[in-house]
Amino acid sequence: MSVIVLVHALGSSARAWQPQVAALAERHKVLAPDLPGHGEAPGPFGLEPAAFAVAELIAAEPEPVHLVGISVGATVAMLAALDDPARIASLTLSGGTAHAPGVALQRNLMRLMPTGMIAALMSGMYAGGRPDRKSQAKADLRTAGKRAFLTGLTELAALDLRPRLADLKTPALILCGTKDKENIAPARELAETLPNAHLDLIPEAGHIWNLQFPDLFTAKLTEFIDR
Template sequence: MTTIVLVHALGSSSRAWQPQVAALGDRHKVLAPDLPGHGGTPGPFGLEPAAFEIAELIAAEPDPVTLVGISVGATVAMLAALDEPSRVANLVLSGGTAHAPGVALQRNLMRLMPTGMITALMSGMYAGGRPELKTQAKEDLRTAGKRAFINGLGELAALDLRPRLTDLQIPTLVLCGERDKENLKPAEELAATIPNARLEVIPEAGHIWNLQFPDLFTEKLTDLIA
């Protein structure tokens, strides 16, 4: 039985993986932890503490895992895989980036916004464009709070993993939604630099597309493991 570890986005929670947990749980062991400062896990959020928690989790598994990250969760997954490369059989990076200095502007704008405005602006994307999931997305965004975004985006703006990508000697699937324009070039860079990586651009998909097209996202994971 393969163990799949799912790493959610900044401002989200493990609940955002519910479709994949439900679909894969009967055939695989599926772990979807809340990152620090999110869901039921105390904070504050930081990239390194989050990566440490994921690295500890995969190190405790008896066999190497399939490690999946979306958005900033993909960056956390890369950091964890660099810490524990022998414990990762497959790596899946969706909408992720190794270097994002442009998010410093986004961080500065968020500093000026109240949490309620951030929640209102981002809940649609974090629900995968599905109105029935907006309440859950708003709850998760409020739990993480403004501080998680300021911390996380500040650290992401300063991070540059590009020199270390060639150390990821792990079969890697890089995914990006066709409509996730901001992350298409970073996805191409990841696929071109990680030695054993391939890129798939998903038609009509946005950023948090595991909720937008849950069956298709699950299919990509199933095909990779098979």
């Protein structure tokens, strides 16, 4: 039985992986941790503490794991994989980036907003455009709070993993929705920089598309892992 570790987005929680956990649990051991400062995990949030928490989870497993990350969770997944590349059987990164100086502008805008406004503005995207998941997404955004976003975006703006990606020789699947336009170029860069990567652009999909098209996301992931 393969082990799959699912890493959620900044401002989200493990609950955002519910469709994948339900679909994958019969054939795989599925671990979906809350990152520090998110869901039920104590904070504060930071990229390195988040990556350390994921790396510890991976280290406890007897065999290499299939590591999956979405949005900033993809960056956390890369950091965790770089901690010990031999522990990673495969890497799936959706809407992620190894270098994102442009997020400094987003951070500066968020400085002006209260947490409630951030949750209201972002809950639709974090619900994958699904009204039935919007209240859950809003609650997760409120739990993470403004501080987590400011810290995460500040650290992301200063981070550049590109020189280290040659160390990740494991098979990698790079995913990005065609409607997630600002992350298409970073996805292409990841696919070109990682030594053993394949890029798959998903028609009509947005940023948090594992909730928008849950069955398709699960199918893409299981096809890759099985292959």
